[in-house]
Amino acid sequence: MAKRIEASGISAYYGAFKAIEDINMVIEPKSVTALIGPSGCGKSTFLRSINRMHEVLPGARVEGKLTLDSQDLYGRDVDVTAVRRLIGMVFQRPNPFPTMSIYDNVVSGLRLNGVRRKSMLDTACEKALRSANLWNEVHTRLSRPGAGLSGGQQQRLCIARAIAVEPQVVLMDEPCSALDPISTLAIEDLISELKNQYTIVIVTHNMQQAARVSDRTAFFSIDKTGDPGRLIEYDETNKIFTNPSVKRTEDYITGRFG
Amino acid sequence: MTAAVANALEARRLPRWAPAATAVAAAALAYVVFALGGVLGGGPVLTVVGAVVFFLAGLALASGIVEGSRAARNRIATALIYSAFTLALLPLVSVVFTLVSKGTARLDAEFFGHSMRNIGPQDNSGGAYHAIIGTLEQVAIATLITVPLGTGGAIYIVEYGRGRLALAIRFFVDVMTGIPSIVAGLFILAFWVLIVSPHLSPDGLPFYSGFAASLALSVLMLPTITRSSEEMLRLVPVALREGAYALGIAKWKTIMRIVLPTALPGIVTGVMLAVARAAGETAPVLLVAGGGAGINFSPFHGLQNSLSIFIYDQAGSASKYAPARAWTAALTLVALVLTLTIAAKLLSRRNKLR
């Protein structure tokens, strides 16, 4: 069910400001692709262009071509809600719906798509929570508010919510940056499991994390503040971290970022 | 990739022209049914309302068939939300139009230079000079009373308040903003006019006055000024206060010399809005100022009028010249209130920009 994403000539704008310019990359199915780079380099913007969440902000727009298994994501008659159903997203800070129970959070996406049968929802809820390694911790209190969980549990709840609708791609925008090291480890383990089923794209600030979890790594950077972010190098993670072919990547990886 | 490849992400969409076409069809249908057919009595208003209803129904139907129920619901919600907006603009436009068309008839020098003394039902003259004086004096005195108390209370809540008392004051400031203005008037009637004022008059009888009106307006202004000043004081960065304390400056001096001046533009905005609101109040003034046809500059002796009671009196008068006076006074009052409001908003916007 996982799919391949192809970006060609993607540029994204916030009003007149160009945040990323001419990004070309192919994201392989059933793999973890990490986007790394300094703050403001546009890696999150690129991630949000993939499921068309970028355009949610007022004045924001995307140019170029993005395809999911050769289906154009930005085609004229494309339904954005269908795009987002196929491409799930996990955000930087855990964001369960504060007024909903754990159960309702997990099945919220299914309900949107018209699933009403209790038995189907129950099955999907358990499956998603198990996949998110959260079932054992919460199965006795599914009707309690999701906001009552710890930060790490909330983030896994959000992952469960994203995969409950069985998307083909899961985007993660710095999913561990608000979490403690133990919760971070739990999420990283989860990511390695999920890649057997999903195409995963993860933005991270943490280079060790990128090295640990990803198969391929893309390095984004900007020349100076105000310039658009560009894709500098994109390769196997091993290669990027041991033998990058571009000097700037090496500088960044080794901490001599300039 | 060729165009032949099917895109599963594409949803069937209503074409761009569909809403416009639905609107035209709905208008035509409404015209036939209501304007020509006379269903439910017909008439232009019903035709317009019917057209809107047909439009919503048609759009829901078309979108439901082509795009599915989720998209249809989204479209209807959007359409209803925008119609709510249009609907709300109608009364405002109507009020403004009525004000201008009816209020300009007596917009003359006589109106702003004369009172209603010796003006009978058959006289087309007379003015609101006495009422304007009353409004200005009453509001000015109320402002003098409430600004120190309101900012003082706000300073207490923000800078000194701890524990139950502060919580109670905060809570009741909020509650007090909801006290009906007529109750404020009754309170001042019971307290000042009926109980205190007999002790102040030579003949020992209760008396109405502009000052009583000021007190009633103060009851209404105090919570709003306290609340807005409190919000403004809270916006002053803690670092400013701590910087001053670190220099060994006393707390009260820090507040007076640093915190208050920093918050001043915002506090002034709040005061202006409260003044604008008080200037338009009728009910409390009606009960305690006494009205009166003549010019009275003294808020402490004798009856005093105000623009709002003037409007109310003229509205209740049987003279055929009264409505014109009422509308011109209403136009004057609205001009005064809106000028203050707009000035306050511009002031706050300018502060925001800086």
Place this chain on the structure above:
Amino acid sequence: MSQSPIAGPAETAPVTAGLAAPTDLGPTGPLGGGGGLPSRRRFGRESLFRWFTTASGAVVLVVIVAIAIFLIAKAVPALRADKANFLTYKDWFPDDPTNPKFGIAALALGTVEASVLALLLAVPVALGIALCLTHYAHRRVASALGFVIDLLAAVPSIVFGLWGRDYFYKPVQDFSAWLHRYFGWIPLFGSGGPYGKSVLLGSAVLAIMILPIITSLSSEVFRQTPKMNEEAALALGATKWEMIRMAVLPYGRPGLIASVMLGLGRALGETIALALTLGATYTFSIDLIENGGNSIAANIANKFGEASETGRGALIASGLVLFAITLVVNMIARLIVYRRREFIGSAA
């Protein structure tokens, strides 16, 4: 004032740090000099200032208590003279020298009737506008239209009353006749006319008047919905309306209830507009279009001029009832807001 009392300082202008240089702060005490303890006089001024601000704050509490005390003091003699049951009697003859009878039943029911109908008319529209301002309209358009709503809020109630009585009554009259002709079988529209000042007219004017306050309070509530929850809904593939149903409305529900209750408080206490647009009768009827309708506050404005001593006391007694009702409504609304604030504070 249109500034929202239930939201935090979100909308208010941030105060810029253009403060006076700290050099003009005057003598700052014996820092370089004697080296002793601060002088007593400075403590004196500090406590004087503190005392003044505390007293200013306490004025609010004093006034609320004083309102209750003085209204009761002036209402009791009239209530003693009342030959009828004040709570159940409908008519209003307090100044009858031998047999003063007055009661609040018709007025209280009329107040509730007009206020509830006004809420039914205003709340859906207000919520629609609030959503439009916060989630639908373009930002610039929204700020211009928000400004227009603020202007609507600033128009004095006497002006709305005059407009309702001199201009708006005509369309309402036609509408009443239409309602009766086609829906006369519903008891609400039973009157066959002639139509004049009615509950429908009063409530419609009242609805227009409370619209801005409910709009501005609820748009503050909508504005506080965490962006991350809205994005979570959209990222799941929700349409805009589904996002509002999933994230915005549930999150804002306590705040919306509070806004509606504050609007209700306004409606219950509105005086002059209703004095000019209700029929001022002392009967209560569910018929919305017949001549009639009355409210506690409107009755005070209408009857005050002709009232003698008992009459004034009777009006004050009715005002006491109004004060109690609005106090309760406002306190409930505020408690909801305060609880919600604590809830958010602990969750964040």
